[in-house]
Amino acid sequence: MTNLMNMPLQLTGDTTPVVSFRKVRKAYGPIVVLEDLNLDVAAGETVTIVGPSGSGKTTVLRVLMTLETINGGCIYVDGKPLTHMEKNGVLVPASQKYIRSRRSDIGMCFQHFNLFPHMTALENCMEGPVQVLNMPKAEARDRCVELLEMVGMLHKMDQHPSRLSGGQQQRVAIARALAMRPKVMLFDEVTSALDPEVIGEVTNVIRKLVAEHNLTMLMVTHQMGFARDISDRVCFFYGGKIEEQGTPAELFSNPQRERTQQFLRAVKEAI
Amino acid sequence: MFKWDWDFTWQILPRLIHATGNTLIAALSGYAIAMVLGLALALVQRGNATVLRWLIRELIEFIRSTPLLVQVFFVFYVAPQFGVRLSPWVSGMLAIGLHYACYLSEVYRGGIEGVAHGQWEAATALNMSTKQTYVRIVIPQAIPLCIPGMGNYLVGIFKDTPMLSVIGVAELMHTANAIGTENYRFLEPYTSVGVIFLAISLPSAGLVNLLERYLRHRLGT
Numbered sequence: 462m463t464n465l466m467n468m469p470l471q472l473t474g475d476t477t478p479v480v481s482f483r484k485v486r487k488a489y490g491p492i493v494v495l496e497d498l499n500l501d502v503a504a505g506e507t508v509t510i511v512g513p514s515g516s517g518k519t520t521v522l523r524v525l526m527t528l529e530t531i532n533g534g535c536i537y538v539d540g541k542p543l544t545h546m547e548k549n550g551v552l553v554p555a556s557q558k559y560i561r562s563r564r565s566d567i568g569m570c571f572q573h574f575n576l577f578p579h580m581t582a583l584e585n586c587m588e589g590p591v592q593v594l595n596m597p598k599a600e601a602r603d604r605c606v607e608l609l610e611m612v613g614m615l616h617k618m619d620q621h622p623s624r625l626s627g628g629q630q631q632r633v634a635i636a637r638a639l640a641m642r643p644k645v646m647l648f649d650e651v652t653s654a655l656d657p658e659v660i661g662e663v664t665n666v667i668r669k670l671v672a673e674h675n676l677t678m679l680m681v682t683h684q685m686g687f688a689r690d691i692s693d694r695v696c697f698f699y700g701g702k703i704e705e706q707g708t709p710a711e712l713f714s715n716p717q718r719e720r721t722q723q724f725l726r727a728v729k730e731a732i
Numbered sequence: 733m734f735k736w737d738w739d740f741t742w743q744i745l746p747r748l749i750h751a752t753g754n755t756l757i758a759a760l761s762g763y764a765i766a767m768v769l770g771l772a773l774a775l776v777q778r779g780n781a782t783v784l785r786w787l788i789r790e791l792i793e794f795i796r797s798t799p800l801l802v803q804v805f806f807v808f809y810v811a812p813q814f815g816v817r818l819s820p821w822v823s824g825m826l827a828i829g830l831h832y833a834c835y836l837s838e839v840y841r842g843g844i845e846g847v848a849h850g851q852w853e854a855a856t857a858l859n860m861s862t863k864q865t866y867v868r869i870v871i872p873q874a875i876p877l878c879i880p881g882m883g884n885y886l887v888g889i890f891k892d893t894p895m896l897s898v899i900g901v902a903e904l905m906h907t908a909n910a911i912g913t914e915n916y917r918f919l920e921p922y923t924s925v926g927v928i929f930l931a932i933s934l935p936s937a938g939l940v941n942l943l944e945r946y947l948r949h950r951l952g953t
């Protein structure tokens with residue numbers, strides 16, 4: 462563990478970000494994926510991460526969901542450390558128990574949906590609230606029915622995932638994540654595994670979330686148009702670092718850095 | 733040289749059928765021990781305790797690499813020298829249960845590893861504990877993957893129960909032996925034993941197939 466000594470035990474102030482990466486480093490053996498990453502996400506903000514493959518985009522979400530442990534720095538959620546905990550006045554790597562006590566603030570949707578195949582759409586959504594939040598079944602059912610209606614999947618709530626299309630599965634997965642009432646939602650390339658004609662039904666659900674709910678969102682996507690429409694801020698990742706960031710208008714219309722320009726040109730040509 | 737004697741066959745059949753009950757009890761209770769113990773062995777091997785994991789790994793390799801007959805003899809004849817005196821039935825169940833637990837633990841391990849990695853991640857994203865993830869998500873999906881292997885070993889344990897006759901467990905083979913030596917006729921008792929084993933093994937394998945298909949169907953795949 463590097464540079465932990467200089468990390469604050471807590472972030473304070475009026476404008477404490479909901480998510481704060483401080484000098485976060487992640488490496489797989491000799492391959493450095495994230496290098497001293499600093500990234501703050503404010504409450505209610507929608508931040509999109511774009512960039513070439515292998516630039517560490519997905520890793521940002523995975524370490525925030527605690528699917529992977531970081532090798533340096535610290536991630537704060539709501540001003541309190543997530544990946545670390547305080548012990549005798551210093552930060553030490555968090556125990557499983559501590560992580561479980563903090564992880565409920567974060568929800569995630571995956572590229573390949575990862576619905577539970579042995580449960581119906583409704584059961585998938587109810588699993589977290591009933592098992593983890595110990596919510597009474599009737600209450601969880603009400604909440605999940607409402608969410609399934611919001612994502613337009615109420616008519617398929619008794620179907621197993623194998624009977625649903627990719628777009629339908631992803632919408633159920635969004636409802637499942639929302640059922641835990643997270644403060645921060647992570648979307649990891651949620652349209653990348655979908656057929657082109659169903660991408661819209663998933664992006665529309667996310668647009669609705671942005672418009673109607675005060676969620677903090679962090680999203681990795683290859684849909685530049687979508688990113689431009691819904692983001693408050695777009696971060697262009699290159700080589701494990703934020704090469705450039707700004708409002709969608711700034712980044713897409715007037716990119717300053719050479720690499721950003723190259724990337725956007727390449728993406729445009731592909732369409 | 734020998735002529736098949738139907739009268740004799742009918743006459744010994746009740747005794748053989750009674751012994752078949754014992755064989756089934758031996759096989760099923762041995763299998764019950766193996767199922768529970770095997771799951772424990774499989775979970776330890778997926779756990780974080782490195783030394784324990786290594787110990788269990790070596791134990792499994794040791795048991796899988798030595799004959800069941802040796803293990804049966806060992807438990808029954810050698811254990812008493814260490815002050816552990818067990819009846820033939822208990823030592824037989826223990827030996828065969830432990831032996832098959834090692835095989836079943838490998839089946840479980842394969843089944844658990846066959847569950848997509850994304851399922852673990854989805855469970856983590858819902859903040860489920862390790863135990864909840866196993867019980868609610870992973871094991872229900874691993875079971876259909878385990879059924880073919882588990883079925884094979886169920887038939888296997890059934891066919892291995894004659895080994896227990898050497899320590900005096902009154903199962904089918906033991907009884908056939910007794911009948912043979914009492915009457916100086918071995919053709920009918922041994923042939924009947926073979927037929928009885930076949931009559932149970934074949935439908936069992938079929939049932940296991942059906943069960944697998946049913947579970948896969950329920951899983952929606």
